[in-house]
Amino acid sequence: MSPSPYYNLFDSRGNPVSLGKKVGSGGEGDVYEIAPHRRDVLAKIYHKPLTGERQEKLRLMVSGCNDELKEFAAWPLDLLHDSKNGPVCGFVMPRITDCEPIHRVYGPSHRKASFPNADWKFLVRTAKNLAAAFYIIHKYGYIVGDVNEGNILVTKKACVRLIDCDSFQVQAREKIYFCEVGVAQFTPPELQKSKDFRMLRTQNHDNFGLAILIFLLLFMGRHPFSGVYKGNDDMPIERAIAEHRFAFGRGAALKAMAPPPNSVGLSVVPREVSSLFEQAFTESGHQSWGRPSANDWWNVLDALEKRLKKCPTESMHTFYTGLATCPWCGLENSSGILLFLSSDTISRIDVASEWQKVLAIKPPGPIPEISPRKYRCLPAPFSLDIARAVRLGKVRQAVQIVLLVASAAIMLVLSAGSGFPHPIDAIGLVPAGIAGLLFVLPGRDMMEKKRRKKEFEDARYSWRLWEKKWKAEAGDAEFTTQLNALTGSKRRYEAIEQEYKNALAALQHTSRERQQKKFLETRFIDTCTSPRLSENRKAALRSFGIETAADIDPHKILSIPGFDTALTNDLVNWRKQQESRFVFDEEKRVSASDIQGLIHTFQPKIRPVEREILSGVERLYSIQQKILKNRAKFQPIVEKSAHELAQAHANLSVVTLAGYFF
Structure with a gap:
């Protein structure tokens, strides 16, 4: 990759910082190695000058950094300036290696290529660790805001890392630094019609996106609001979310929805887990704290992980002990899709x-x-x-x-x-x-x-x-x-x-x-x-x-x-x-x-x-x-x-x- 065009950068203490090769690029900025030989950190440099508000937000995040946040996220560790005591142009963050985007975990085709040894227990553990990551973010008062599959990485050991943390919502006393972006497929019903994401978001909003991601993990990439609609018009996912058309829920038939072909239902998970999905995706979730919290998810997923057993026919099939037969064998036989290697x-x-x-x-x-x-x-x-x-x-x-x-x-x-x-x-x-x-x-x-x-x-x-x-x-x-x-x-x-x-x-x-x-x-x-x-x-x-x-x-x-x-x-x-x-x-x-x-x-x-x-x-x-x-x-x-x-x-x-x- 090409070297950085920045040659005179300084950290918050005025020490010079040299950038190495570019290792990534995004809409807001590029990511570089830090020379010489700093393999534990990376630098993100913005394309455009930051507003004073964005600079203040980054200062707050750096000052609030701790070991728990660093364990789960590419959290800003230090600021980078284009001159001594100059404006902020980027920041230093932990380098996360040997990871893949979370969608490569829950999609069977991608998982077989990127995580060939992963079974359903791996997916349950990934979901549990994802809940732990959200719990830590919420514990320190931050809101992810832009919950989506693109800003979550997973390691070969099912550990979860959040990236693009500079987009999180940050609050300091009466000042709120908004998360101004979002992805419709992970946005809760009450925010679906919003034209501008410059608004106060809550943990309850994050909890909707968290439930979506957990569902995608446990149900092999099936989106909970993407099913068979029995009406005559189109039913895109955004509309289904806005109208609470949970395709796998108890009330799906009343909303003219049904699960898609070649999928499993909520019966493959314990009642404690399925009830949390019902709570997250129905109208009751609108209420303040109406959706299951990250801690709620961690508790039930931890219990589920301890109640898994191996299929007697296929060693890579693990499933909930409350089931009489392996659901993955049945799904593989009916769909012809190889779910696990x-x-x-x-x-x-x-x-x-x-x-x-x-x-x-x-x-x-x-x-x-x-x-x-x-x-x-x-x-x-x-x-x-x-x-x-x-x-x-x-x-x-x-x-x-x-x-x-x-x-x-x-x-x-x-x-x-x-x-x-x-x-x-x-x-x-x-x-x-x-x-x-x-x-x-x-x-x-x-x-x-x-x-x-x-x-x-x-x-x-x-x-x-x-x-x-x-x-x-x-x-x-x-x-x-x-x-x-x-x-x-x-x-x-x-x-x-x-x-x-x-x-x-x-x-x-x-x-x-x-x-x-x-x-x-x-x-x-x-x-x-x-x-x-x-x-x-x-x-x-x-x-x-x-x-x-x-x-x-x-x-x-x-x-x-x-x-x-x-x-x-x-x-x-x-x-x-x-x-x-x-x-x-x-x-x-x-x-x-x-x-x-x-x-x-x-x-x-x-x-x-x-x-x-x-x-x-x-x-x-x-x-x-x-x-x-x-x-x-x-x-x-x-x-x-x-x-x-x-x-x-x-x-x-x-x-x-x-x-x-x-």
Whole structure:
């Protein structure tokens, strides 16, 4: 980063202060290291001259600094002036290292990258420590005011540090130095419509933002006022806050709200905790001291931390002992989102064992063939009356055919003889008319034929329905499809597992280089004794990101103004001296942290496939049982339907000359 443009700064005692490289930048100012080698503090320098009121506020904060405030916040330790006894242009504050913004703790994706070993107990502890930080700020009469996720940092041990403390509200006797900024998503309902934050804020206002942050931590980044709104218009978070639409609360339904998909409810925390959320986010919080204080939160969260247990299935899942089952297992299975990373292995299943379960599930095999054609049925016998009518019907059919043929022959002869139509030709239609009359006045045989035809059509319709149901619900197509899907999941699992093993083997091959790099990273430029390398040049190297022997690169050094070939060679030789002191440790070819890094890379890849296999085995067994059950249940019914159709076909065949298909 670039060096500071300020060269003549002084502390409150008139001592000169030199700034090093810039390490951060914000809307109001930049943050610099303090040279030489002050690694415990930083300097914040404002972009614009401060008003007299802002300078007075900083003086009050410096005078009120104590060990408790320094433990939880980047509190102003001393003032910086652009000249001796000149106006305040910045301040000195504790340097907070190895921290991440709090949103990288509660969001699952960010947490897996920045806090891979964090479980829900870590989140509970972070929330408890956040409450402790607010308690200390309030204890000494300060108000955070601008509560938001951007001014809170968290360490790897769940310790909380507040930054941007110069924006806090400060009160001295009758004078109030306001916090003039705010973020809508953390602002209480009574302040939502405020255009100007230049107003008196109270601990009760801070307590709203504190409750929001605690909710975000305990509920995996879910904002308490961001849910499913059942109205027709938009419901942004700011409006939901102003209208007390707590999406997870007891009264959420009355306010047309519901929790968002893939989230857990207040039931995952004890009643003592859920009641504090209700108190913080409902209308009663408007009252003075109506919301839970930081101390209230610390007490219930401390009790919750002592009442956590580990999940029997997943070692990284911890949850409240009052629950019968692990809520995180259920949420991971339903959402497909990996909430927590394990630290010991990429997989939590034995795929070979799971596949033995698959092999133990016997395929139902092809569906038993059922067809009406397999049944040889004799026609149902006629009664004496119907038999006589059928015989007469056959005679009538024969007479009809003879009459129709005779009619056609007469017409042909008459038309051929005269060559022209003649009234006498109508004589040829008489036989046809008689045949038609016989057809219009059917006997009992035709009624029997109609009855048997209807029975056949009904039986065929029923058979086709049962045949379709039989093939769909008793066939093995669904089983085969699921087995193929499981086979594909197993192949993907094995491919990821092999990729992990290859990466682990690669670690073994590069272990010497990695150990040497770590060794060189502990050899700081400060220890180089070259006579040509002055303190100013060491500072220049650090400004260009060259702090250790591992950073030394001839091309990079030669690009720095004032560094020639001779000085570059000195540094390269110094690096070689350090390399010669390196001793490779055979027993530490692959460190635990190296393996853990691989685990955290491959675990998110393999966990979704694990879920596919676990749920797929259960589904395969369920499908097999369903098919066998359906076969036992439907086979007698389908066979009966096939037999009824075959019988109806046989019954119909004796009263009709035309064939009917099944």
